[in-house]
Amino acid sequence: MTDRTLQAANSRLESFIRRLTAQRDILDTVCGAIPPSGPIIELGLGNGRTFDHLRARLPGRRIIAFDRTLAAHRSSVPGEGDLVLGEIGKTAAGFVGIGAALVHADIGTGYEDKDAATLQWLPELVAGLLAPGGFAVSGLPLEHPRLVAMPPPASVRPGRYFLYRLEAGG
Numbered sequence: 176m177t178d179r180t181l182q183a184a185n186s187r188l189e190s191f192i193r194r195l196t197a198q199r200d201i202l203d204t205v206c207g208a209i210p211p212s213g214p215i216i217e218l219g220l221g222n223g224r225t226f227d228h229l230r231a232r233l234p235g236r237r238i239i240a241f242d243r244t245l246a247a248h249r250s251s252v253p254g255e256g257d258l259v260l261g262e263i264g265k266t267a268a269g270f271v272g273i274g275a276a277l278v279h280a281d282i283g284t285g286y287e288d289k290d291a292a293t294l295q296w297l298p299e300l301v302a303g304l305l306a307p308g309g310f311a312v313s314g315l316p317l318e319h320p321r322l323v324a325m326p327p328p329a330s331v332r333p334g335r336y337f338l339y340r341l342e343a344g345g
């Protein structure tokens with residue numbers, strides 16, 4: 176590979192494409208394996224693309240989405256009572272114990288310092304939101320004694336997007 180080809184393969188556009196592909200592939204895989212009851216939690220609604228994907232894959236399932244402000248496409252705005260605005264570290268803490276079947280956290284920024292600050296509270300929050308046996312899909316690696324790392328689909332580059340399952344006991 177020439178230097179230029181290598182640079183292009185590592186461009187932010189390529190990285191973005193890998194992130195979206197990883198999100199789709201992991202979410203598609205996990206949607207068939209989550210516990211049959213319990214809501215879905217979307218941390219970081221953003222434009223609403225992954226929210227819309229989850230809604231299409233899991234029709235009729237409650238999805239509660241969180242973000243600082245509403246910036247989603249109008250076709251992808253959660254229903255009444257299922258959108259929570261504010262700082263996730265504070266707002267989602269009120270939902271600990273809800274027994275979620277799946278938590279998807281897409282709140283990485285690509286800035287090491289900001290992501291390190293998020294990782295001070297995110298793993299504990301995610302573990303607290305999940306039902307035993309529930310799954311977490313995250314753009315940031317989650318280190319928590321109750322979150323067991325699972326292998327993502329083969330299409331996902333190691334370290335690109337992460338999959339965990341909350342241990343059944345405890």
Ligand SMILES: C[S@@+](CC[C@H](N)C(=O)[O-])C[C@H]1O[C@@H](n2cnc3c(N)ncnc32)[C@H](O)[C@@H]1O
Nearest residue numbers: 219220221222223224225242243262263281282
């Ligand atoms: C990358 S975007 C999510 C994109 C979304 N998955 C989609 O498919 O459209 C991340 C979102 O998380 C939100 N976010 C990040 N950290 C947050 C925090 N601590 N509290 C509230 N919202 C946060 C940002 O405002 C942003 O809208």
